[in-house]
Amino acid sequence: MPGAGNEGRPFDxxxxxxxxxxxxxxxSTIGILGGGQLGRMMAVAALQLGYRAIGYxxxxxxxxxxxxxGFITAEWDDAEALAQFAQTCDxxxxxxxxxxxxxxxxxxxxxxxxxxxxxxxxQDRLREKDFAxxxxxxxxxxxxVETEADFAEALVRIGTPGILKTARDGYDGKGQWRxxxxxxxxxxxxxxxxxxxxxxxxxxxxxxxxLVRGRDGDIRFWDSTANLHEGGMLARSILPxxxxxxxxxxxxxxxxxxxxxxxxxxxxxxxxxxxxREGPVFNEMAPRVHNSGHWTIEGAATSxxxxxxxxxxxxxxxxxxxxxxxIEMRNIVGEEALEAHRILAEPGEPHxxxxxxxxxxxxxxxxxxxxxxxxxx
Ligand code: AMP
Numbered sequence: 001m002p003g004a005g006n007e008g009r010p011f012d013x014x015x016x017x018x019x020x021x022x023x024x025x026x027x028s029t030i031g032i033l034g035g036g037q038l039g040r041m042m043a044v045a046a047l048q049l050g051y052r053a054i055g056y057x058x059x060x061x062x063x064x065x066x067x068x069x070g071f072i073t074a075e076w077d078d079a080e081a082l083a084q085f086a087q088t089c090d091x092x093x094x095x096x097x098x099x100x101x102x103x104x105x106x107x108x109x110x111x112x113x114x115x116x117x118x119x120x121x122x123q124d125r126l127r128e129k130d131f132a133x134x135x136x137x138x139x140x141x142x143x144x145v146e147t148e149a150d151f152a153e154a155l156v157r158i159g160t161p162g163i164l165k166t167a168r169d170g171y172d173g174k175g176q177w178r179x180x181x182x183x184x185x186x187x188x189x190x191x192x193x194x195x196x197x198x199x200x201x202x203x204x205x206x207x208x209x210x211l212v213r214g215r216d217g218d219i220r221f222w223d224s225t226a227n228l229h230e231g232g233m234l235a236r237s238i239l240p241x242x243x244x245x246x247x248x249x250x251x252x253x254x255x256x257x258x259x260x261x262x263x264x265x266x267x268x269x270x271x272x273x274x275x276x277r278e279g280p281v282f283n284e285m286a287p288r289v290h291n292s293g294h295w296t297i298e299g300a301a302t303s304x305x306x307x308x309x310x311x312x313x314x315x316x317x318x319x320x321x322x323x324x325x326x327i328e329m330r331n332i333v334g335e336e337a338l339e340a341h342r343i344l345a346e347p348g349e350p351h352x353x354x355x356x357x358x359x360x361x362x363x364x365x366x367x368x369x370x371x372x373x374x375x376x377x
Contacts, residue, residue, distance in 0.1 A: 023313060023314040023315050024051065024090055024091060024313040024314060024315075026050035026051070027050065027051070027052065028051055028052075028090040028091070028313070029051065029052050029053070029054055029069070029088055029089050029090050030042075030043075030046050030051050030052070030053045030054070030089065030090070030091055030092075030093065030309065030312070030313070031053075031054050031055075031056065031085055031086075031088070031089030031091065031092035031093070031111070032053055032054070032055045032056070032064060032068070032092075032093055032094070032095055033055075033056050033057070033092065033093070033094040033095070033096065033099045033103070033104065034055070034056075034057050034064070034094055034095040034096030034099060035055050035056075035057030035060060035061075035062025035063065035064045035065060035071070035095075036057075036062075036063060036064060036095060036096060036355075037063055037064070037355040037357075037365065038064075038095035038096070038288060038289050039053075039055055039057075039064030039067075039068075039095035039096075040063050040064040040066065040067045040355060040356070041067075041289070041294075041297070041305045041353075042064075042093070042095055042289065042305050042308060042309065043055070043064055043067035043068050044067050044305070045303065045305035045306040045308070045309045046309050047067070048306070049306070049309055049310070049313070049315070051309065051313065052068075052069040052070075053067065053068045053069060054068055054069060054070045054071065054072070054085065054088050054089060055068040055070075055071040055072070056071070056072045056074065056081070056082070056085045057071075057073065057096075058073065058074065058075050058076060059073055061357050061358055061359065063355050063356045063357055064095065066356055070088065072084065072085050076099065076100045076102070076103040077100070077102065077103065079106060082103060082106045082107060083106075085107075086107050086108055086111060089111055090111075091111060091112075091113050091312050091313060092104075092107055092111045092112055092113065093113045093114070093267060093308070093312050094119070094287075094288060095288055095289070096288070097119060097122045097123060097286055097287055097288055098123060098168075098169060099119065101116060101119055101120055101123070104116045104119060113266050113267055113311075113312035114263075114264075114265055114266045114267050114287065114312070115263060115264050115265075117263055118263045118265055118269075118287035119287060121263075121285075121287075122284075122285050122286060122287045123168055123169075124167050124168055125165055125166075125167045125168070125170070125196045125284065126142075126144050126167050126194070126196050128284055128285055129142050129196070129198075129282070131259070131262075132255065132259065132271075132282045132285070133282075135255060135258040135259060135262060136254075136255060136258065137255045137259075137282040138279065138280070138281055138282060139198070139281065139282045139283070140198045140199045140200075140201045140274075140281055140283075141157075141158045141198065141199040142158070142196050142197065142198040142199070143157060143158055143196070143197050143198075144167075144194070144195075144196060145164065145194075145195040145196060145197045146194055146195070147190075148190050151164070151185070151190055151195075151197060154197040155179070155182060155185050155197070158197060158198070158199045159199065160179050160180060160181050160182055160184070160185065160200075161178065161179060161180050161181070161199075161200035162178075162179045162197055162198055162199050162200050163176055163177065163178055163179065163197070163198055163200060164176070164177045164179060164188065164191075164195055164196075164197050165177075165195060165196050165197075165198065166191060166193055166194070166195055167193070167194040167195055167196050168193070168194065174232070175191075176232060178200075179197075201274045201276060201281050201283075202276065203274035203275055203276045203281065204242075204244050204275050204276065204277070205226045205227070205228075205241070205242065205244065205245060205274075205275050206226070206227040206228075206229060206272065206273065206274055206275070206283070207224045207225065207226055207227055207241055207245045207248070207249075207252070207272075207273055207275055207280075208224060208225065208227055208237075208270050208271065208272045208273065208290060208292040208293075209221060209224055209249070209252045209253050209255075209256040209270070209271045209273065210222045210224075210268060210269070210270045210290055210292065210293045210296075210304060211253070211256050211257065211260060211268070211269055211270075212267065212268050212269075212304070212307040212308065212310075212311050212317055212320070213260045213261075213265045213266055213267065213269065213311065214266065214310075214311045214314075214316075214317050215266050215311065215312075215314050217261070218317055219257050219260060219261075220307070220317055220319075220320045221253055221256075221320060222293060222296055222300055222304065222320045222322070223239055223240075223241070223300075223320075223322045224241055224245055224246075224249050224252070225237035225238055225239050225241055225292055225295065225327075225329070226238045226239075226241035226242055226245055227272070227292050231363070233331075233333075233363065233365075234291045234292055234331060235330065235331055235333075236328060236329065236330045236331070237291075237292045237293075237294070237295055237327075237328070237329040238327070238328050238329075239295065239299070239322060239324075239326060239327040239328075240325075240326065244275045245275050248273070248275050248279060248280040251279060251280055252271065252273050252280040255271065255280075255282065256269065256271045259271065259285060263287075265287070266311050266312055267287075267288075267308045267311045267312050268288065268289045268290070268293070268304050268307060268308040268311070269285065269286075269287055269288075270285065270286040270287075270288070270289075270290035270292070270293065271284075271285045272284050272285070272286070272292075289304045289305055289308050290304070291331070291365070291368075292329075294329050294353070294368050294370065295327045295328075295329040295370050296320075297351070297353070297370065298323075298351045298370050298372055299322055299323055299324055299327040299329075299370065299372055300319075300320055300321065300322055300323060301318060301319035301320060301321045301323060302317070302318025302319055302320060306318060307320070321376075322376065323372075323375060323376055324372040324373050324374060324375055324376060325373045325374040325375075325376055326372070326373030326374070327370065327371070327372050327373065328370070328371045329368055329369070329370045330368060330369050330370075330371075331365055331367075331368050332354070332365075332366050332367040332368055332369060333363060333364065333365060333366060334360055334361060334362045334363060334364055334366065335360045335362070336360075336366070337354065337357070337360045337366030337367055338360055340352060340354060340366070340367055340369075343369050348371050349371075349372075350369045350370070350371050351369065351370040351371070351372075352367065352369050353367050353368050353369070353370075354366065354367035355367050
């Protein structure tokens with residue numbers, strides 16, 4: 001069995017010695033599943049706190065590897081590589097919510113910072129909406145669509161406009177088809193995989209709730225930014241988010257806390273919402289650090305990356321207060337990255353983050369820039 005014989009792991013030693021504060025010792029190794037920019041920024045935070053990171057992902061532009069002490073490039077179903085990964089790690093987290101659940105389940109359960117159920121739910125839009133609704137959340141009207149007949153029925157029940165989304169593997173607006181009218185629906189070639197059809201939400205703005213939950217159940221929230229999307233992908237996050245979002249944050253936070261508690265979640269968790277005239281409409285959750293939380297690196301007392309590492313390593317959580325009166329985070333996408341160094345010469349001391357991706361493909365997140373306003377006294 002992969003990873004058998006874990007008695008020597010730091011958490012186990014602490015437990016065996018009856019130590020209640022389960023903090024990983026300096027020099028311990030954090031395993032990160034996934035190799036993208038979120039893993040890269042997590043690994044930097046891990047280094048700062050005296051840990052080392054080991055990444056794991058299939059072949060690709062794994063930019064997290066630059067910040068990791070080691071990186072295993074292997075397929076998600078490579079049992080031997082997963083066992084080797086498990087042997088080197090003291091705790092395992094993920095930076096990507098589409099890591100196959102089977103790969104996570106192949107690891108010893110006591111290595112996982114967070115129950116795999118969080119991934120199972122977040123990977124399936126239908127389960128995600130059912131789960132949020134079961135805890136009192138309000139998603140857009142939705143229907144499970146497996147066949148053309150289901151789609152026709154969903155169109156009658158929910159109406160148009162709406163959006164057909166693949167239930168699994170969609171991100172940044174991929175695997176989605178907008179349906180403006182019944183006529184337009186007839187032109188959509190049904191993708192032939194499990195989908196969700198949901199009503200189009202008329203909203204003022206989008207926002208996210210980002211929280212961190214410690215091993216002891218302590219929960220802290222960062223301020224919610226207004227999130228502006230372009231082509232289904234986050235373009236900018238802005239603080240302050242405006243009166244409508246601020247009024248809806250308490251209800252959205254209450255749902256996010258229920259989700260985190262119900263999952264026994266440890267680490268950073270994100271829920272995305274539409275702010276509508278009728279209140280916050282739940283869109284989706286990401287069981288990980290989030291693009292709309294990048295501003296926290298410079299803008300908050302403790303960044304989402306650092307608090308994620310603190311949480312999974314059993315360290316005390318850091319404060320989440322916003323440090324500036326106004327903050328804007330903007331993604332640098334595609335070829336824009338080729339000229340991104342110019343941003344450094346712009347006024348206002350912009351904070352530039354580039355992810356080191358080799359190919360500046362269209363629509364690819366290559367970096368981000370955060371601008372901050374006055375310091376909050
Ligand atoms: P998602 O992958 O579900 O987050 O969708 C990507 C983006 O598409 C969202 O951030 C919204 O901008 C937009 N979108 C998704 N679902 C809806 C909806 N039901 N109504 C209106 N806009 C939506």
